[in-house]
Amino acid sequence: MASGEEESSVEEKENNNKRRTKSAIATAWLTFYNIAMTAGWLVLAVAMARFYLQRGTHKGLYKSISRTLKFFQTFALLEVGHCAIGMIRTSVIVTGVQVCSRIFMVWFVTSSIKQVQNEESVVLFLGAWTLTEIFRYSYYTFNLLHHLPYFIKWARYNLFIVLYPLGVIGELMTIYAALPYVRKSAMFSMRLPNKYNVSFDYYIFLILVMLSYIPLFPQLFLHMLRQRRRVLHGEVIVEKDD
């Protein structure tokens, strides 16, 4: 074989080895990440169930689990990075909107406005999130380990049909319940005149966030329906690049 061909085949072998190493590292990281996230959301589920069984009320439940919830929901920001670097083949925008909406709810609504923490709507979205994430992350884990129980796949791509709307209702009701407190306290807001010559009204911002669910939520839900058809019915879905 000519030396030029030898060199190109050696280079090709080296590139293949690099790709295999990168893929092995990505698989190892994602397996660890998904196991950790499955465990985290299971811990949250058990903590919420125990709280309710011991106290017989949801009052104080959010406060009892907020630190764990903040940690694991904020850790999910990594998933935007997974998509952005190509480790995960899915929409960066859809993942970004999903994760940002959750982190916004946790940090800038429920944890920042103590008066809404005991609303039933908080239990509604927490329950929807927790059930969803337990099946989602365990689906990814078993998928990576190539031992995927059908029940996990079924749950991953069917429960969202009910849990997504329930979670959104819970989130919107919680934001709505927060509005009077935000208006009265003018929290996170800046009124003119000020040295920055900028005004910001968090009350109006929250109303805009609620309105943004109208165009954004259907996009996420339709994305999941496309994923469902692809995974459960083998449909070939061509996702537009973003």
Ligand SMILES: CCCCCCCCCCCCC/C=C/C(=O)SCCNC(=O)CCNC(=O)[C@H](O)C(C)(C)COP(=O)(O)OP(=O)(O)OC[C@H]1O[C@@H](n2cnc3c(N)ncnc32)[C@H](O)[C@@H]1OP(=O)(O)O
């Ligand atoms: C500044 C203020 C901002 C406010 C913004 C407001 C916006 C409001 C609008 C939005 C409102 C949303 C509110 C949310 C409510 C809830 O969540 S309620 C609970 C129910 N929720 C759900 O069911 C959604 C849960 N979330 C998800 O499913 C994801 O986050 C998703 C991005 C929405 C969809 O996931 P996606 O990855 O796109 O689809 P999949 O089919 O699961 O995966 C595609 C492929 O990618 C692989 N993959 C993905 N992640 C991983 C991973 N961690 N590890 C390994 N592999 C992964 C997956 O295996 C698939 O691979 P292939 O099968 O080979 O294609």
